Amino acid sequence: MFGILVLFLLQFVNVKVLVGGLTGSAALWSLNLIDVFAYLESFSASRVFTKEAFFAVVAVSALYLIFGRAFCGWVCPMDFLYEMVDKAKKRGASAFEKVSAKIPPGTGYVIAAFLLFVSWLLGVPFFSNYVSHLTNFFRAVTGVVSLGLGLPVDRDVVIYSVSVILFLLLFEFFFPRLWCRALCPVGKVYGLFNKVSLLRLGFVEGRQCGECMLCDQTCYMKVKIAMHVDKSSLRDTNCIYCGRCAEGCETKGRLIKFKLWR
Amino acid sequence: MSVSGGLVLTSGLLVPDRSVLHAAKEEFEGPLPDIDIGGIIRPPGALPEKEFRARCVSCGACVNACHVMKYDAIAVSGLKDLTNFGTPYIKDMRDFPCALCMECPPLCPTGALKPLPKEKVSMGTALIDFSLCFGWNGDVCLSCSKACPLGATVFDFYNGEWGNQPYINEGCVGCGLCVKYCPIGGSAIKVVTKKKYDSLKGSYKAGFKSLLSMKSEERYNIVYGQNLPKIMERGRLVEREYR
Ligand code: SF4
Ligand code: SF4
Ligand code: SF4
Numbered sequence: 322m323f324g325i326l327v328l329f330l331l332q333f334v335n336v337k338v339l340v341g342g343l344t345g346s347a348a349l350w351s352l353n354l355i356d357v358f359a360y361l362e363s364f365s366a367s368r369v370f371t372k373e374a375f376f377a378v379v380a381v382s383a384l385y386l387i388f389g390r391a392f393c394g395w396v397c398p399m400d401f402l403y404e405m406v407d408k409a410k411k412r413g414a415s416a417f418e419k420v421s422a423k424i425p426p427g428t429g430y431v432i433a434a435f436l437l438f439v440s441w442l443l444g445v446p447f448f449s450n451y452v453s454h455l456t457n458f459f460r461a462v463t464g465v466v467s468l469g470l471g472l473p474v475d476r477d478v479v480i481y482s483v484s485v486i487l488f489l490l491l492f493e494f495f496f497p498r499l500w501c502r503a504l505c506p507v508g509k510v511y512g513l514f515n516k517v518s519l520l521r522l523g524f525v526e527g528r529q530c531g532e533c534m535l536c537d538q539t540c541y542m543k544v545k546i547a548m549h550v551d552k553s554s555l556r557d558t559n560c561i562y563c564g565r566c567a568e569g570c571e572t573k574g575r576l577i578k579f580k581l582w583r
Numbered sequence: 584m585s586v587s588g589g590l591v592l593t594s595g596l597l598v599p600d601r602s603v604l605h606a607a608k609e610e611f612e613g614p615l616p617d618i619d620i621g622g623i624i625r626p627p628g629a630l631p632e633k634e635f636r637a638r639c640v641s642c643g644a645c646v647n648a649c650h651v652m653k654y655d656a657i658a659v660s661g662l663k664d665l666t667n668f669g670t671p672y673i674k675d676m677r678d679f680p681c682a683l684c685m686e687c688p689p690l691c692p693t694g695a696l697k698p699l700p701k702e703k704v705s706m707g708t709a710l711i712d713f714s715l716c717f718g719w720n721g722d723v724c725l726s727c728s729k730a731c732p733l734g735a736t737v738f739d740f741y742n743g744e745w746g747n748q749p750y751i752n753e754g755c756v757g758c759g760l761c762v763k764y765c766p767i768g769g770s771a772i773k774v775v776t777k778k779k780y781d782s783l784k785g786s787y788k789a790g791f792k793s794l795l796s797m798k799s800e801e802r803y804n805i806v807y808g809q810n811l812p813k814i815m816e817r818g819r820l821v822e823r824e825y826r
């Protein structure tokens with residue numbers, strides 16, 4: 322899961338594989354890519370159709386029509402950072418976690434719609450410019466590298482971006498995965514791809530489920546898995562295809578499987 | 584955020600603050616101190632300001648593309664200008680001008696930057712401070728015209744008894760390479776936005792005309808009485824360190 326982030330880091334030693342960040346980038350110096358929510362914001366703010374942006378979003382959509390919300394489990398830097406926070410933290414549910422469990426996953430759609438409205442109102446892609454974890458993560462990394470090399474950089478941007486990321490990590494400490502599960506508009510949009518993507522969760526036919534519920538417990542996105550084992554596949558908008566449930570299952574991966582295509 | 588001795592605190596790390604060290608080397612006031620640059624100078628190919636702002640999602644592809652090209656001209660705008668926060672701009676033309684390599688516009692995923700030929704770029708317009716330029720004060724230099732990627736189409740030359748006098752015409756696209764290679768301490772050239780240029784071109788051109796038609800004696804007094812002392816003071820930095 323490190324792979325893509327490392328490819329992005331190569332740009333600081335002048336390698337042209339992936340240039341930019343996860344809000345938008347260029348692959349191999351030629352293929353433009355833009356995050357789907359960032360595209361929607363840019364479109365809503367400018368109210369004009371741009372073919373450059375359209376091609377960029379088509380390329381990304383094609384990718385996630387195959388892999389669904391795998392973006393969150395395999396590409397997004399926050400998943401990686403959150404995992405470290407989760408590991409550093411002692412187990413045991415706190416009062417905060419109970420609150421966070423009550424917030425429904427649908428909240429993210431309301432947030433996404435509200436942000437698109439704000440962008441339209443201000444004529445500025447608001448979330449992507451100011452708040453986005455993706456923008457701020459890459460801005461922080463670029464900023465720190467630039468400061469180190471003595472390149473022109475506005476220091477307050479670096480401080481701001483580092484603070485946003487630190488804030489999100491603190492938030493994760495108190496409300497584990499609340500951001501990913503219920504709030505993040507980027508993830509919610511990729512979640513919609515789960516409904517039609519080629520990749521989905523599948524269950525091996527004829528294999529017995531012991532109803533130990535280990536899968537539901539390991540899933541930090543709180544997807545209800547066990548109750549679907551008699552169906553051929555599961556398309557939950559919150560599934561990020563991390564594969565924990567398959568590993569957690571008492572059959573050790575023999576019941577729950579990734580299903581691609583068929 | 585400065586701690587001491589040119590160190591800054593960045594996410595808990597003490598990093599040598601080279602921009603401070605650098606600023607110490609270039610301690611001179613910039614050219615045309617009474618004229619501000621009139622806003623924000625965008626990377627080449629940027630749409631008109633409002634449309635640019637509506638499209639740019641701060642992805643940083645242009646910033647990083649410029650770094651990969653080793654020009655490092657593009658920085659990200661800070662909190663002093665909240666409406667433009669997080670968007671790319673050309674921060675420091677004295678050391679990191681845009682080289683008009685034109686690699687960034689095609690990489691912009693939102694179309695906020697559009698590919699176009701270099702001659703059509705319109706980032707700004709360069710103005711020469713005639714009171715600082717070697718060429719207007721009895722010397723030969725023309726470093727600016729040699730550095731300019733558009734060269735002779737942008738420069739008019741008025742050679743005469745007062746020196747090799749360069750004038751930058753309206754073909755200038757505002758990349759700032761001339762700003763960097765001007766050997767005067769603090770540079771004798773300033774790039775202002777196109778909008779700013781439109782508002783002050785009347786007075787700038789009038790000043791230029793009156794300089795051309797000035798009587799020898801009067802010119803002599805200005806050059807020897809005012810300009811040369813100013814230039815000599817800054818000229819110590821002729822051997823500045825290029826980055
Ligand atoms: S044209 Fe080249 S040098 Fe100029 S801003 Fe773009 S990448 Fe940088
Ligand atoms: S590449 Fe385009 S969208 Fe991205 S920061 Fe630069 S101008 Fe903005
Ligand atoms: S005159 Fe200066 S700013 Fe204008 S195009 Fe030439 S080098 Fe660039």
Ligand code: SF4
Pocket residue numbers: 711715716717718719724725726727728749764765766767771772
């Ligand atoms: S480089 Fe500077 S001093 Fe030399 S001619 Fe140009 S403006 Fe004048």
